[in-house]
Amino acid sequence: MSERQVIKRAKYKSSIKDPGTPGVLTMKRERFVFMPSDPRSLMKLNVEFRFIIGHKFSKEAPNKKALLNLTQDKGESYIFEFDSFPDRDACRDFVAMAIAPPANAGKASSDKPSVPPSSEQLSTAEMDRRIKLLQVDSELQKLHKEFVMGGVLTEAEFWATRKKSLDEKISSKSKQRVGLKSDMIFNVKPSSDGQSNRVKYSLTPEIIHQIFAEKPAVRRAYLNLVPKKMTETDFWMKYWRAEYLHSTKNIVAAAAEAAEDEELAVFLKQDDILASEARRKIRRVDPTLDMEADEGDDYTHLPDHGLSRDVSKDLTDSQYDLYKRSFLQDLNRHAAVVLEGRSVDVELGDTRSVAEALTRLKEVESANEASNTHVEQGRSDLISRMAELEDLQGPRDHPVAPLSIKDPRDYFDSQQANAIKTLGESQSGSKHKKSILNAHEAYGSLRKSISEIKDLGLTDPIIKSEVAMKVFSELTLRISNTKYHHGKDPHESILDGLPNATKEEILHQWTSIQELLKHFWSSYPITTTYLHIKVNKVKDAMSKIYQKLQVLFGPIEIKSSVRQDFRHPVSLLVQPMTQALDAAFAHYEVDFQKRSTKSVERPNGFV
Amino acid sequence: MTPVSRKLYTDDVSLLVVLIDTNPYFWSTNNSGLPYSKFLSHLVAFLNSILLLNQLNQVVGIATGVNSCGYIYDSSLAPPNKRAETLLQKLEEFVIKDEELSAEDSVDGIKSSLLSGSLSMALCYIQRVLRSGSLHPQPRILCLHGSPDGPGQYVAVMNSIFSAQRSMLPIDSCVIGAQHSAFLQQASHITGGIYSKPQQLDGLFQYLSTLFATDLHSRSFIQLHKSVGVDFRASCFCHKSTIDMGYICSVCLSIFCKPHKKCSTCGSTFGQPQATVSPTNLKRKAPDS
Numbered sequence: 001m002s003e004r005q006v007i008k009r010a011k012y013k014s015s016i017k018d019p020g021t022p023g024v025l026t027m028k029r030e031r032f033v034f035m036p037s038d039p040r041s042l043m044k045l046n047v048e049f050r051f052i053i054g055h056k057f058s059k060e061a062p063n064k065k066a067l068l069n070l071t072q073d074k075g076e077s078y079i080f081e082f083d084s085f086p087d088r089d090a091c092r093d094f095v096a097m098a099i100a101p102p103a104n105a106g107k108a109s110s111d112k113p114s115v116p117p118s119s120e121q122l123s124t125a126e127m128d129r130r131i132k133l134l135q136v137d138s139e140l141q142k143l144h145k146e147f148v149m150g151g152v153l154t155e156a157e158f159w160a161t162r163k164k165s166l167d168e169k170i171s172s173k174s175k176q177r178v179g180l181k182s183d184m185i186f187n188v189k190p191s192s193d194g195q196s197n198r199v200k201y202s203l204t205p206e207i208i209h210q211i212f213a214e215k216p217a218v219r220r221a222y223l224n225l226v227p228k229k230m231t232e233t234d235f236w237m238k239y240w241r242a243e244y245l246h247s248t249k250n251i252v253a254a255a256a257e258a259a260e261d262e263e264l265a266v267f268l269k270q271d272d273i274l275a276s277e278a279r280r281k282i283r284r285v286d287p288t289l290d291m292e293a294d295e296g297d298d299y300t301h302l303p304d305h306g307l308s309r310d311v312s313k314d315l316t317d318s319q320y321d322l323y324k325r326s327f328l329q330d331l332n333r334h335a336a337v338v339l340e341g342r343s344v345d346v347e348l349g350d351t352r353s354v355a356e357a358l359t360r361l362k363e364v365e366s367a368n369e370a371s372n373t374h375v376e377q378g379r380s381d382l383i384s385r386m387a388e389l390e391d392l393q394g395p396r397d398h399p400v401a402p403l404s405i406k407d408p409r410d411y412f413d414s415q416q417a418n419a420i421k422t423l424g425e426s427q428s429g430s431k432h433k434k435s436i437l438n439a440h441e442a443y444g445s446l447r448k449s450i451s452e453i454k455d456l457g458l459t460d461p462i463i464k465s466e467v468a469m470k471v472f473s474e475l476t477l478r479i480s481n482t483k484y485h486h487g488k489d490p491h492e493s494i495l496d497g498l499p500n501a502t503k504e505e506i507l508h509q510w511t512s513i514q515e516l517l518k519h520f521w522s523s524y525p526i527t528t529t530y531l532h533i534k535v536n537k538v539k540d541a542m543s544k545i546y547q548k549l550q551v552l553f554g555p556i557e558i559k560s561s562v563r564q565d566f567r568h569p570v571s572l573l574v575q576p577m578t579q580a581l582d583a584a585f586a587h588y589e590v591d592f593q594k595r596s597t598k599s600v601e602r603p604n605g606f607v
Numbered sequence: 608m609t610p611v612s613r614k615l616y617t618d619d620v621s622l623l624v625v626l627i628d629t630n631p632y633f634w635s636t637n638n639s640g641l642p643y644s645k646f647l648s649h650l651v652a653f654l655n656s657i658l659l660l661n662q663l664n665q666v667v668g669i670a671t672g673v674n675s676c677g678y679i680y681d682s683s684l685a686p687p688n689k690r691a692e693t694l695l696q697k698l699e700e701f702v703i704k705d706e707e708l709s710a711e712d713s714v715d716g717i718k719s720s721l722l723s724g725s726l727s728m729a730l731c732y733i734q735r736v737l738r739s740g741s742l743h744p745q746p747r748i749l750c751l752h753g754s755p756d757g758p759g760q761y762v763a764v765m766n767s768i769f770s771a772q773r774s775m776l777p778i779d780s781c782v783i784g785a786q787h788s789a790f791l792q793q794a795s796h797i798t799g800g801i802y803s804k805p806q807q808l809d810g811l812f813q814y815l816s817t818l819f820a821t822d823l824h825s826r827s828f829i830q831l832h833k834s835v836g837v838d839f840r841a842s843c844f845c846h847k848s849t850i851d852m853g854y855i856c857s858v859c860l861s862i863f864c865k866p867h868k869k870c871s872t873c874g875s876t877f878g879q880p881q882a883t884v885s886p887t888n889l890k891r892k893a894p895d896s
Contacts, residue, residue: 442631443706447699449634449643454695456644462652463812471810475817478832 005029006094008087012036012043013079016067020081027094032070034080045078055095057088068092130159142508143515147541182338201240211239212358213337214330216273219355274333498570506573509549513577516542520584524591539588546581549574620663621822622736622744624729625654625751627679629670629702630720633754633784640753641783641808647698650751651691653815658682658690660820665744667732668694669725670701671752674708676724677701678732719757722750722790726767726778733776745823747777747800752791753784761790768794777826779819781805801831845871 005028011020012034021043023036034045047070056069066088071077082088134141140162148158212219218239225235238261245253495503520538523531553574627650628634634643641649654666668680679701680694726748733746748771771778777800780791787804795802805814821829845863854863859873869876 439631439706439709442635443702443709445635446629446631446643447702450647450695450699450702453644453647454692454699458648458652458691462648463810467807467810468813471805471807471813472817474806475814475832479830 006091008091009083010034010087010091011081012045013081016079018079020079025080025091027091032095034078047072047078049095052095055092057092068095070095133162139508139511143512146512147515201243203236210334210337212355214333216277216358216362219358220273222355223352223359495573502570505552506570509545509552510577513542513545513580516545517580517584520588524587526591526595535588539585542581542584546578546585549578549581617663617742617745618824619822620661620742620745621657622665622667622733622746623657624667624669624733624746624748625650626669626671626722626725626729626748627698628720628752628754628783629672629698629705630718630754631702631706632673632718633720640785641811645809646783646811647695649812649815651694652812653820654682654694655690656816657820660822663742663744667729669728669732670698671720671722671725672701672705673718673720674705674710675701676721676728677704678728718754719760720752720754721760722752722757723760723763723767726750726764726771730767730770730774730776733774737774747779747823749819750778750780750791750794752780752782752788755784755786756788756790764790764794768797772798777801777823779803781811781814781819783808783811803832 005026007024007026009022010025011022012025013020021036021038023034023038023043026033026035029049031046031048034043036043051072052070054071056071058067066082066085068080068082068088068091069077070080080088080091082091134144144158148155212222222235230238241257245257495506498506516538520535520542523535523538526532526535553570634646654668657666658664664682666680666682667678670677670679679697680690682690685693729748733748736744736746768778771794776798778791778794778798779800780788780795780802782788782791782802782804792802794800801818803814803818805811807814818831821831845865845867854866855861856863856870856873856875856877858875859870861870861872863870867877
């Protein structure tokens with residue numbers, strides 16, 4: 001706030017009709033005070049801005065009074081009449097400023113997050129962006145509330161890592177380049193008064209840009225003539241005169257005027273720059289693509305595209321051919337320019353700079369082409385290669401790399417060796433049972449068992465009931481245990497399977513831990529006291545969260561509160577959090593030890 | 608060639624091909640586990656119960672010996688009141704034949720039985736039934752195995768697994784031996800069958816009837832137990848040891864445990880690895896989960 005207080009002469013009215021008591025209105029930051037001129041009057045006012053919720057003011061008009069109406073929460077309003085409008089405006093601005101920030105603080109508890117006062121000078125734009133970001137992202141808001149309000153992190157640190165998301169908001173709109181208009185705005189018919197003989201042409205920077213882009217001859221003339229030979233207005237007058245002549249389709253008159261005025265002739269004739277450009281383009285066509293492209297295709301700049309018209313209709317001589325122009329030409333040229341896009345990003349204000357920029361662009365292009373001899377060489381190579389007739393060539397030996405395929409048996413043998421090794425590993429347990437078996441003995445024992453069962457038959461019952469029960473329960477336990485279902489379905493996630501409250505809690509803890517750890521690790525190595533204090537604060541917050549984790553998801557708690565099924569996944573999720581915190585604490589301890597030993601050593605040798 | 612006739616697809620008919628491990632070396636040294644007679648009694652009871660489930664059910668038994676494999680039992684051919692006798696009789700004859708085929712007298716360790724052979728025989732039989740019968744029998748293979756995996760059969764076993772996958776035949780495996788069988792784990796995983804290694808061997812019948820008795824149609828809605836994991840670990844090509852993390856040639860996908868200059872399988876040269884950046888600053892984020 002630039003002013004501390006505003007003191008103005010004003011009249012206080014309790015209602016609009018009231019003539020008002022004259023006095024002095026003093027506005028300070030927190031309150032405004034009205035002292036009537038008449039010391040005996042009772043109309044003293046001393047109201048804090050806290051209670052003022054809005055202000056209204058009358059419009060600025062020669063016959064009206066300058067009124068300012070401050071509305072209070074309960075419906076009461078204070079109306080002041082000022083001597084002059086500037087006075088009223090000054091008071092009004094002051095009131096606006098005085099009301100706005102307290103309103104912010106007042107609403108902080110409900111919806112809008114507040115930004116605590118900091119020692120930095122922040123622009124209002126920056127504050128707005130932060131507030132908007134906090135409003136949009138509720139997770140961020142929670143973190144902000146927890147840490148910045150809790151005093152663990154300062155505002156600057158919190159936002160330091162989020163510069164990217166702040167900046168992105170504002171830069172999203174300026175990335176697009178505006179293209180050229182597709183309507184031919186310079187070809188609009190001039191407005192003319194029916195009565196007088198005048199026609200009015202309008203000229204805007206956009207139109208000038210279009211003209212220069214489409215008619216390079218005009219551009220060249222502009223650069224040459226202005227401001228040496230004639231002024232800009234004269235130039236444009238001549239240009240519009242030429243346009244007018246064209247629009248009347250009076251070729252004879254055009255020729256006549258052109259003969260008189262050299263400069264006008266430039267506008268009336270065909271655009272020779274365009275012609276040369278078209279010719280150059282034809283030459284650049286790759287003959288392997290289009291062998292037919294040659295000088296004859298050079299017609300885009302000619303009227304009627306070089307089509308032969310019925311000559312009997314035209315009564316004019318060939319000398320007037322130069323001055324003919326058709327709408328089709330203009331349209332095609334315009335379309336070509338629009339499709340090329342806006343190649344010059346120059347401010348449209350200065351005509352001359354636009355013209356120069358466009359000229360420079362064209363020159364650069366032509367210079368690039370001229371100097372590109374490699375392109376020529378490449379093209380002639382390509383032509384000679386494409387022109388070959390393959391069946392007339394002699395046989396050519398292709399450079400072939402010999403195929404080397406290894407014997408696939410090697411792979412399988414390796415797999416077998418591997419299998420043997422794994423079996424060897426697993427068999428090591430039963431090695432002590434290995435005995436040299438006699439084949440005869442082995443087969444003999446087998447046959448014995450078979451005949452034994454043939455004689456005995458099946459036992460009754462085939463298995464004992466307790467054994468069957470045990471087996472059955474073991475199998476069903478295996479089926480129902482979620483341990484065997486995890487990770488099988490790629491679409492389902494562990495988090496989604498948990499109840500909502502648990503999931504929210506876990507996610508919130510995780511994000512807070514991430515935030516704290518980010519700040520913790522970034523402040524090492526500790527070089528200043530500021531970092532030292534910061535690390536201590538962060539560490540305290542981390543230990544608080546650690547304890548909370550233990551309480552919520554600790555081994556005892558999980559067993560009782562969380563369902564049996566979720567015990568395992570929850571502990572799986574909580575484990576890395578505790579591990580990360582443990583790592584941070586360990587590092588802190590080590591560093592602390594080092595520092596304390598260092599500080600102890602120093603008095604020995606140093607002061 | 609019989610003309611392809613319209614097949615009747617019935618719901619819960621099953622054709623069960625049981626591969627019975629008849630490795631004498633394994634069964635005679637299996638001291639802590641199930642004796643062979645008990646095993647056979649559980650098996651026979653199980654086969655009877657399968658045949659009781661549906662009139663059209665069919666059971667085929669194939670013995671997996673050390674030197675040969677053979678068809679032991681076919682429920683469609685055997686007399687209905689003498690099933691067990693027929694099976695055991697044939698089994699004994701098979702064991703005698705197998706013994707005659709054995710070359711050496713004494714053997715060091717436990718020889719592996721011919722799993723690939725019996726798998727192939729099972730597949731052939733099933734193919735024949737599929738092409739000739741009028742009913743689509745919903746075939747599946749149950750492998751009761753105990754002896755260790757023979758590494759020389761790796762290729763053949765994998766081939767039969769893939770052809771079973773092609774014909775959509777699940778291969779269920781019940782491993783009775785002391786250790787897991789990598790071949791059968793892979794077989795069940797690839798073909799979509801059940802792999803189980805029962806802990807309680809004297810309750811084998813309960814295992815068999817709970818897990819392996821369900822026909823293919825019911826498997827879509829009965830939740831059967833899933834295996835915890837399959838050992839798919841690769842082995843490196845240079846040392847033939849199983850590794851968890853290694854280097855792969857991007858041309859032929861061969862695996863190495865150490866960085867090489869050249870791939871030994873396809874001969875392509877590798878680019879140089881970049882020098883690792885030493886962490887000079889302590890600024891780092893907390894480790895992610």
